[in-house]
Amino acid sequence: MNSHIIEARRYLDNAREILSDKAKKEDGIYQDQKYVKMAGHTAYVGVLVALDSFLGKKGKGRKDVDWYKQQLSALDKKLLGRFLAVYDTLHLSMSYDGNPSALVAKAGLEEAEVIIHWLENRMAEA
Numbered sequence: 001m002n003s004h005i006i007e008a009r010r011y012l013d014n015a016r017e018i019l020s021d022k023a024k025k026e027d028g029i030y031q032d033q034k035y036v037k038m039a040g041h042t043a044y045v046g047v048l049v050a051l052d053s054f055l056g057k058k059g060k061g062r063k064d065v066d067w068y069k070q071q072l073s074a075l076d077k078k079l080l081g082r083f084l085a086v087y088d089t090l091h092l093s094m095s096y097d098g099n100p101s102a103l104v105a106k107a108g109l110e111e112a113e114v115i116i117h118w119l120e121n122r123m124a125e126a
Helices: 005-023 033-055 065-075 076-095 102-125
Strands: none
Touching: 005 033, 005 102, 033 065, 033 076, 033 102, 065 076, 076 102
């Protein structure tokens, strides 16, 4: 298995651990926004680690969300849709806004898993 995929999965595992150990879920709502934000960021970075290993270098400057959108649009429209969902859920809703819904976190983490699995399969085929 690709070391970047292993690393990406480790990020997702860490995000789950943050939520389960520190965010204090009660009745489907996380009570500590700090840890929701931390978990969202951690999971999103995991997706970027996997994408970076597959897409390679940008060239000049830093990668931004528009660069990823452009690359994925040319590669696979369904994967682009999943990336947009992950960006919105993990990065914006959780990392920035601290959305406390456990269902939102679960959906974001599941989409992240799908992306990482897709990338893992493509790398194995290459």
